[in-house]
Amino acid sequence: MLEIATKVHDEARQGEAFAPFANDPNKYQRRFYIESYGCQMNFSDSEIVASILNGEGFGATRNFEDADLILLNTCSIREKAEQTVRKRLTEFKKLKQSRPSLLIGVLGCMAERLKSKFLEEEKLVDIVVGPDAYRALPQLITEADGGQKAVNVLLSREETYADISPVRLNSNGITAFVSIMRGCNNMCTFCVVPFTRGRERSRDHQSILKECAELFEAGYKEVTLLGQNVDSYYYSSEGSQPVTFAQLLEMVALISPDLRVRFSTSHPKDITDDVLHTMAKHENICKYIHLPLQSGSTRVLQLMNRSYSREWYKAKVERIRELMPDCGISSDIIAGFCTETEEDHQDTLNLMEFSQYDMSYMFFYSERPGTLAQRRYADDVPEEVKKRRLQEIVEMQNGLSLKSNQNDLGKTFKVLIEGTSKRSELHWMGRSSQNKVIVFAKESYDLKPGDYVHVKVNDCTQATLLGEIVVN
Structure with missing residues (x-):
């Protein structure tokens, strides 16, 4: 892809x-x-x-x-x-x-x-x-x-591995990923996931809550709920009320106010007001949403089978900003999808600027065998054009990321310490609720990974906030 x-x-x-x-x-x-x-x-x-x-x-x-x-x-x-x-x-x-x-x-x-x-x-x-x-x-x-x-390589309509307790590999002991569903029902034309991971099925919410509670009891302070499209989580069993993603999110948040909760990835068409209200309600649900765009052109989005338009996506971003003005938003963007014109490309750049992404994952399109796009469309945008458009997207995002970080100068954030900075033994590294990396001096404070600390941002790079501990 x-x-x-x-x-x-x-x-x-x-x-x-x-x-x-x-x-x-x-x-x-x-x-x-x-x-x-x-x-x-x-x-x-x-x-x-x-x-x-x-x-x-x-x-x-x-x-x-x-x-x-x-x-x-x-x-x-x-x-x-x-x-x-x-x-x-x-x-x-x-x-x-x-x-x-x-x-x-x-x-x-x-x-x-x-x-x-x-x-x-x-x-x-x-x-x-x-x-x-x-x-x-x-x-x-x-x-x-x-x-x-x-x-x-048989695919299953039931398998969720709900009864298997994962062995945490290379874990920092602070953050962990918890799978809540498998597969995907969205047939985006560029994507192989529905063919390699099968249809969508949700894991028993009780097994998810048990795993998250056990992680917290073991000292973990943050869980990320994982799925190809977490917003479409829907678990139903005979004799009980179905559980939606918004309800699951709140259940996990209520395990403890000291347990941070993140989730990934969202499909713009499925993230509901219920999810947004739940995020706004609980301080320990991180104010960060990965909201893949893929293209800013309605015509290209239709070719991708993304199930939303440019205008619809803009309205979703506005709704997120309305309910959570401090929410961080990141995205996925593809340059040079089949038949993409310069006008389509400019639509993407314009929508990036409108959305003010904190960070993006950016790629140029390459045809993947077995996808709907490979069967339906010609991969007709020249590679040199794809690379040039990708570079313009990257430059746009670099500017947005720097601007986003500059907007945080002088602000104080609650940071979960994840460990020592990769660049200096004298500094801690952690993340804000908005998923921004913050590096700050250890100084003489008696702190350790897993502690929460308030950090005032004094400086920044395009990718990282730099700050100092604030004692309340």
Whole structure:
């Protein structure tokens, strides 16, 4: 779908891949290593996989050279991500030549789409597992140990992994992701998610509340509720009243006023006034909404099957500002979608300026196999035009991000300390309710990660607020 991502957050977690923590080496018979690429849902899924593997006698290792099983949790959203995974698999294949017992597996969205190529044509992997088949991993590992090629990419209409307690990988012990639903019913023409992750289904709200409460009891201070489209969360069971996303959001917020609640991602057509009123009502529900635009042209939005117009989107932004004037808003933007004209491109730039985004994820369009756009439309915008338009979008966002941060100069924010700044051992790094990164001196205060502190902003960069602790 998309190529060349640009985002602005110099203190945020960077990179597409990560390795998990190292378990006690004496506790487990075999070791696994996992890397995750793409969206936060993939990172969350890796924590489910880790839990399943722990139950089968596998402990995690940070070093792939020490692993008996190497897994890559993959993403099909961007061509660049697929290229990175292929390169990585080639490296692991060389390691396997010296260690034939090593098993290599691919999980996630690429697994479903490229299973035959990985297993038969390129012979890069031993195991291929789709997003709804992680419970089958133990059986697939046994088959692969016996020399068979093991594959399960079946999609499910019920699987939510609600009963599995995730193993928190590379956790800072302060923030955690909680999956509340899987799949997507929105058939955006540029997107592969409905084909790789299946139809939408919501997780039992009681299991979500239990997981969030246990995280808080374990010392976590922030949870992010995850889904391809969290606003369409709707859980219904026989004999009980259905639960909407607004109701779930309030239930999680009521666990404790000291537990911050975020959510991602929203589809503009589904974020309701009930959600906005709930956010405004509770101080611990963060005042931040990721509201993907994709294009500022109504004509292009129709080609994308986004189910809203330019005017409708503007009205949604205005409603958010009306109910929560201090709410941060970020977006996703695609440059050069099929048939996009210069006028369409200018519509996008103009709507960005209207919305005053704090931050955006920006890409130029590249056709993804199997999508509706690939079947319906010609990818007819020249690459040099896409790149030029993307650069103009990036420049627009850079200016908006700097302006947004400059508007915060002199203001004081409640900040959750997440850890030491990556750039200085003498500074803390945390986030405001609006999801802005704030860096400030540790000084002599007796503080630790997980503490809340009030910070006055004295300076800023395009990506980061710089401040000092304010004692009340």
